[in-house]
Amino acid sequence: MFGPRKLLQILTVTCALVSVTAAAQNAPPTTGEDLQRVSEIAGQPGGQIVVALRAEPKTLNPVVAADNPSKTVIWRMMADLVHINRASQKTEPAVAKSWTVSRDGLHYTLKLRRGLKFSDGQPADADDVVFSFHVYMDEAIHAPQRDLLTIGGRPITVRKVDAQTVMFDLSKPYGAAERLFDGFAILPRHLLEQPYRDGKLLQAWNLGADPKMYAGLGPFRLREYVPGERIVLEKSPYYWKDDSRGTRLPYLDRITFVFVPSDDAQILRFQNGDTDLVDRLSAEDFSTLQRSGASRKYELADAGPSLEYNFLFFNLNDLNAKSLSAISAKQTYFRQTAFRQAVSLAVDRDAIVRLVYQGKGVPLWNQLASTNKLWGDPELPKPQHSVGSAKQLLGNAGFSWNASGDLLDAEHNKVSFTIITSSTSAARVKMATLLQDDLRQIGIDARVVTLEFRAVLDRVLNSHDYEACVMGLSSGDADPNADLNVWLSDGSTHLWDMGEPKPATTWEAEIDKLMNQQMTTLSPVERRKLYYRVQEIVAQYRPLIFLASPDVLVGAKANLGNFQPAVLDDHILWNADYLYWRRN
Amino acid sequence: MRPGLKLGVAVAFLASIHGIILFAGFFAPENPVTQHRDTPYAPPTAIHFVDLSGQFHLRPFFYPNVLRVDSYTEYEASGERPCPIHFVVPGVEYKIAGFLPLRTHLFSGSCDSSSPMYLMGSDAFGRDLFSRILYGGQISLLAGLLAAGMSLSIGTVLGAAAGFKGGIADGLLMRLADLFVALPWLYLLLGLRAFLPLSLDPRQALLLVVIVVGAVGWARPARLIRGIVLSVRERNFVRAARGFGASDFYIVRRHILPETTSVILTQASLLIPQYVLAEITLSFLGLGISPPTASWGNLLGDLQHYNVLENYWWMYLPAVAMVPFFLGYLVLTAAVEERARAVSS
Numbered sequence: 001m002f003g004p005r006k007l008l009q010i011l012t013v014t015c016a017l018v019s020v021t022a023a024a025q026n027a028p029p030t031t032g033e034d035l036q037r038v039s040e041i042a043g044q045p046g047g048q049i050v051v052a053l054r055a056e057p058k059t060l061n062p063v064v065a066a067d068n069p070s071k072t073v074i075w076r077m078m079a080d081l082v083h084i085n086r087a088s089q090k091t092e093p094a095v096a097k098s099w100t101v102s103r104d105g106l107h108y109t110l111k112l113r114r115g116l117k118f119s120d121g122q123p124a125d126a127d128d129v130v131f132s133f134h135v136y137m138d139e140a141i142h143a144p145q146r147d148l149l150t151i152g153g154r155p156i157t158v159r160k161v162d163a164q165t166v167m168f169d170l171s172k173p174y175g176a177a178e179r180l181f182d183g184f185a186i187l188p189r190h191l192l193e194q195p196y197r198d199g200k201l202l203q204a205w206n207l208g209a210d211p212k213m214y215a216g217l218g219p220f221r222l223r224e225y226v227p228g229e230r231i232v233l234e235k236s237p238y239y240w241k242d243d244s245r246g247t248r249l250p251y252l253d254r255i256t257f258v259f260v261p262s263d264d265a266q267i268l269r270f271q272n273g274d275t276d277l278v279d280r281l282s283a284e285d286f287s288t289l290q291r292s293g294a295s296r297k298y299e300l301a302d303a304g305p306s307l308e309y310n311f312l313f314f315n316l317n318d319l320n321a322k323s324l325s326a327i328s329a330k331q332t333y334f335r336q337t338a339f340r341q342a343v344s345l346a347v348d349r350d351a352i353v354r355l356v357y358q359g360k361g362v363p364l365w366n367q368l369a370s371t372n373k374l375w376g377d378p379e380l381p382k383p384q385h386s387v388g389s390a391k392q393l394l395g396n397a398g399f400s401w402n403a404s405g406d407l408l409d410a411e412h413n414k415v416s417f418t419i420i421t422s423s424t425s426a427a428r429v430k431m432a433t434l435l436q437d438d439l440r441q442i443g444i445d446a447r448v449v450t451l452e453f454r455a456v457l458d459r460v461l462n463s464h465d466y467e468a469c470v471m472g473l474s475s476g477d478a479d480p481n482a483d484l485n486v487w488l489s490d491g492s493t494h495l496w497d498m499g500e501p502k503p504a505t506t507w508e509a510e511i512d513k514l515m516n517q518q519m520t521t522l523s524p525v526e527r528r529k530l531y532y533r534v535q536e537i538v539a540q541y542r543p544l545i546f547l548a549s550p551d552v553l554v555g556a557k558a559n560l561g562n563f564q565p566a567v568l569d570d571h572i573l574w575n576a577d578y579l580y581w582r583r584n
Numbered sequence: 585m586r587p588g589l590k591l592g593v594a595v596a597f598l599a600s601i602h603g604i605i606l607f608a609g610f611f612a613p614e615n616p617v618t619q620h621r622d623t624p625y626a627p628p629t630a631i632h633f634v635d636l637s638g639q640f641h642l643r644p645f646f647y648p649n650v651l652r653v654d655s656y657t658e659y660e661a662s663g664e665r666p667c668p669i670h671f672v673v674p675g676v677e678y679k680i681a682g683f684l685p686l687r688t689h690l691f692s693g694s695c696d697s698s699s700p701m702y703l704m705g706s707d708a709f710g711r712d713l714f715s716r717i718l719y720g721g722q723i724s725l726l727a728g729l730l731a732a733g734m735s736l737s738i739g740t741v742l743g744a745a746a747g748f749k750g751g752i753a754d755g756l757l758m759r760l761a762d763l764f765v766a767l768p769w770l771y772l773l774l775g776l777r778a779f780l781p782l783s784l785d786p787r788q789a790l791l792l793v794v795i796v797v798g799a800v801g802w803a804r805p806a807r808l809i810r811g812i813v814l815s816v817r818e819r820n821f822v823r824a825a826r827g828f829g830a831s832d833f834y835i836v837r838r839h840i841l842p843e844t845t846s847v848i849l850t851q852a853s854l855l856i857p858q859y860v861l862a863e864i865t866l867s868f869l870g871l872g873i874s875p876p877t878a879s880w881g882n883l884l885g886d887l888q889h890y891n892v893l894e895n896y897w898w899m900y901l902p903a904v905a906m907v908p909f910f911l912g913y914l915v916l917t918a919a920v921e922e923r924a925r926a927v928s929s
Contacts, residue, residue, distance in 0.1 A: 263889075263890075264888070264889055264890035264891075267890050267891070268890060282891075283656075284657075284889075284891040284892075284895075285890070285891050287656075287657060287891075287895075288890070288891040288894050288895060291895070292894075348621070351621045354621070354624075354656060355621060355624050355708065355709065358656035358657065359656050423870065426889065430708060433709065433875060433876065434619075434621075434709065436876065437617075437619050437709070437876070447784075447785065447874075448874070448875070449874070450870060450874075
């Protein structure tokens with residue numbers, strides 16, 4: 001039917017088309033490349049997603065980044081040696097394809113994948129790993145992760161065995177084993193070694209720099225940054241994962257991060273379809289979206305209890321050197337354990353879960369929700385809300401009440417204080433209002449003052465000019481080591497008493513000892529026992545009066561494939577390399 | 585409408601609004617800060633005269649709203665037992681003008697320990713919005729009245745001094761007035777608030793709002809008073825009084841100030857709603873009276889959240905409740921001006 005010339009034409013055109021389409025796909029695996037095969041996903045390449053960030057990232061430098069928006073963007077472009085799967089909470093190989101641990105737990109040997117390339121095409125090997133860890137442990141750099149690499153009082157050492165093998169030597173065994181390596185991005189030596197030698201590493205990779213100067217081992221790389229508007233990432237053609245059909249990941253071509261500061265604006269944009277995913281919904285916004293989801297354009301998910309914990313705490317800092325005499329005077333009763341215990345008894349935690357989280361949360365008496373089977377101490381008391389017991393405790397501790405029902409301390413001064421909280425967190429403001437009413441029932445006149453978040457942080461961390469505060473923290477991992485900074489006396493988030501090189505009380509000294517001990521204990525059973533003891537001490541002395549923890553509430557467009565919300569951060573983008581758009 | 589009648593109607597209407605707000609404790613069934621944590625964001629309770637079986641009752645009644653079993657936000661009327669509404673009953677103690685304790689309330693809507701009647705719904709903590717609007721009116725109105733009083737006093741004194749003395753004093757005072765008129769008042773207030781200590785109890789916060797708002801706004805009345813004083817100063821009867829040896833103070837008090845009465849009254853009826861609005865703006869932004877003390881501003885503050893806007897329509901009611909107040913003052917201002925024109929012509 002077709003003549004020979006026509007057939008030849010068709011054949012040529014078909015071959016051209018096939019080769020063009022082949023070239024447009026990801027670079028096929030070259031020989032000698034070790035790709036991680038992710039077999040449980042099957043998607044189609046193409047498309048982009050738009051995600052809103054609550055604030056503009058401050059930096060794209062993993063050595064410096066401390067805020068959530070920066071980390072959200074950075075970790076789409078970086079990869080670590082061993083990664084904790086955010087959904088299963090188990091470790092899995094990442095840049096390192098396998099590892100072995102010596103029997104005494106002191107030596108970790110990691111084998112890197114062959115054929116690794118940074119997102120700019122330059123090869124990656126053991127030299128980059130050694131360089132990265134030298135940077136993280138450099139005292140002059142002062143990376144926030146540095147403390148996590150100090151085990152048993154001494155920083156770990158890293159050395160290159162050969163081009164594909166690195167060895168880490170610890171002075172004491174590390175209880176959490178390979179979880180240690182999660183969160184340490186492998187930095188490109190070819191781009192950062194020079195700035196490091198020049199002492200300019202901390203200024204490298206801030207937002208304004210040239211996208212060509214960024215490179216990482218993550219699924220995406222930087223494409224453009226428009227200040228005040230958006231950051232756009234595009235897929236890295238050299239990412240080291242593929243799916244069961246041999247398609248190199250990630251599926252998405254682009255991720256666009258837009259900056260939307262207010263929660264209400266975020267909901268509106270998600271509802272309109274301007275953004276494709278939304279994270280950290282409040283319970284009310286979640287039910288608003290549920291009600292208006294009649295068109296079923298999007299899918300909402302409750303991923304269960306998060307690792308965020310909210311609490312009330314009092315200023316227990318040593319204020320002698322400062323001119324905060326009014327607060328100092330109140331510390332006489334802040335420091336009384338019975339006072340803190342009574343306040344904890346007066347708190348109506350069920351009301352907080354009902355009114356603030358609309359049931360999508362759990363009350364907390366300790367840092368870990370009782371639903372945390374792995375590390376939560378099941379025998380901890382959960383004293384129920386009781387104004388009578390609170391009053392009894394106060395009465396026994398030398399407090400009294402005057403005729404109008406106001407609480408008086410031992411010197412017959414009225415007990416009253418201010419609770420500060422961040423104005424941007426509607427949930428915490430509500431919690432503070434509920435607390436205020438609860439405290440009124442036992443005669444305490446508490447006032448709630450809302451300040452901008454940075455002002456709250458400054459008062460708590462630096463100037464110590466506050467009386468009480470309602471705040472929240474979020475653990476990066478269920479493992480106790482993730483919160484060392486909170487419990488160690490010299491930790492950067494030892495909020496109630498900052499900057500103590502030595503523990504201020506005997507029970508804080510005990511906590512320090514136990515936390516350091518569990519860090520270097522190999523047996524999980526032993527670690528658990530030690531951490532239970534820490535939780536018991538915290539429950540007894542209540543430096544933080546725990547309130548409640550919200551569930552992880554997220555949403556995504558209905559046809560986004562492989563959307564799997566996780567309890568650990570980043571709840572929605574932890575598997576950005578697996579997300580794809582379903583065509584049907 | 586005759587000017588006199590219009591003025592009379594406006595005054596009577598405003599007097600009744602102010603009266604209701606002054607006696608907020610009587611008209612409000614609840615204490616404004618009492619939380620009912622079982623009924624957050626409850627919709628307004630429906631009032632019935634006819635019960636489910638079709639029987640008419642002279643005394644109105646309601647069915648308490650309770651949360652649906654599996655929901656945290658949806659309500660249903662529990663239809664078993666109708667709760668009658670009683671009138672002029674004893675209830676929670678309140679104080680009139682802060683010192684006169686009373687217990688009588690106009691109506692009471694609570695049936696033993698079930699959820700109370702919410703005439704205008706409840707807020708996030710189950711506090712009765714109707715009570716909060718009434719008590720909030722006390723705060724907002726007080727702030728507005730005091731601020732207007734302060735502004736007018738300062739303005740009259742300085743304006744009269746400037747107009748009467750003339751010369752350098754006049755020049756200085758009027759340039760100062762220009763400065764105050766030119767200042768963007770909202771940013772000035774924001775800036776001033778930032779300087780102040782962290783914890784202010786509600787009374788101190790109110791005083792602060794009044795002082796700041798009143799101190800900023802003296803310039804306009806001052807200019808107007810000065811104008812009047814300048815023109816009156818040259819009138820014959822003033823010259824005559826001076827000829828008889830009257831002191832400056834006597835002349836101002838006895839002859840000049842009475843001429844400024846109509847301007848002061850008009851200014852008062854203009855400024856009071858403006859200052860109430862200023863307090864509302866500040867509290868809305870979180871810089872004036874802070875919760876749990878109710879003020880019209882922070883009652884509206886809840887509306888800044890999208891989910892409240894979408895789902896709880898009764899949270900708009902404070903805005904609706906304010907409208908008669910502002911309309912009344914608008915009509916009053918117009919009536920005062922007409923009357924002043926009628927009198928002078």
